[in-house]
């Protein structure tokens with residue numbers, strides 16, 4: 001257990017870093033990129049000295065730490081993915097920090113494969129300070145940076161829960177600058193009790209899984225049940241259905257914000273007051289967006305996001321394919337922040353359909369026309385065989401199921417061909433996977 005001195009140290013550390021957060025997103029981009037480049041050089045030197053994977057790969061390629069000057073040079077490293085890290089996590093661990101204070105985060109990942117990532121205490125507290133960036137945005141809705149009530153709808157044992165526990169055991173927060181927090185586990189309580197807990201706590205901010213919060217407010221709306229209106233809803237982890245977001249914003253009048261984070265790099269991006277796209281925290285993480293040939297996608301381009309975590313020195317992940325497909329923004333944001341943006345997170349790169357004629361199709365191609373069917377809130381494709389699909393559909397209260405079913409089948413057949421069988425299964429909500437997230441595609445094919 002950390003002693004009071006250690007706790008005081010981490011408090012001072014976090015406050016010092018948090019002070020810089022007010023201005024950092026508005027600094028000239030060249031200054032932010034200079035800070036990023038400095039962190040690239042530091043983490044590369046550390047990785048070469050202490051992390052077996054990078055030492056071996058750099059030696060094999062004849063690369064020395066001095067060859068890495070800016071984030072662009074990280075592309076010289078082999079591209080990693082989650083499977084490699086799940087299989088051989090010890091290759092990415094820094095030998096000098098094996099017993100240093102920190103935390104091992106366990107994530108089941110969207111593939112259901114468990115991944116363990118160790119963080120050193122400094123990286124965790126830097127992420128805490130970085131969170132201030134988003135709190136300043138939320139203050140536009142809550143009216144203050146401290147002292148408001150925040151409800152977290154997360155599963156006990158989730159990554160967010162593990163990190164919160166770490167902060168509470170390694171630091172103390174003066175009550176005057178803290179928040180009143182309450183945790184609620186999604187799905188553990190029946191709908192009515194969940195609503196009662198929210199109405200009793202009266203949170204200013206509700207945070208949680210997008211699919212879950214969307215479904216919760218949709219149900220309250222459809223059943224005409226009174227639910228407390230927070231000043232803002234923040235979701236992360238999995239996506240909120242566009243129809244749910246519109247319902248919450250237009251019918252409840254509650255702004256909906258989102259953050260982009262992952263277990264591999266705790267804070268990748270955040271939405272500003274404009275509530276569109278994500279500003280990338282490039283001081284903490286280097287980001288590339290690449291097409292199928294591994295070439296950088298230009299402004300407005302769509303591709304896989306490749307990140308390098310520049311702050312975590314315990315499990316070092318550089319040039320790492322996160323598994324998300326994203327679209328880069330065309331232009332800068334008019335909020336004044338210089339941090340570049342991605343316009344949208346499109347979906348998971350491993351959501352693939354394998355068709356009877358041998359084609360492999362990304363689910364986004366098939367999902368787009370399905371989501372455009374009138375009355376559809378959410379849709380999930382279950383592939384049972386190369387030519388057999390079940391569409392799990394959630395409709396809004398106005399949907400005509402007979403008409404919509406026909407339109408869904410035609411929309412899918414327009415993409416996958418009409419030789420097979422497509423069934424539509426209407427459900428109230430889509431069941432989340434083991435990690436609490438809702439997948440867009442479930443493959444029941446052998447080998448997946």
Ligand SMILES: [Zn+2]
Pocket residue numbers: 272273274279333334335336337
């Ligand atoms: Zn902005």
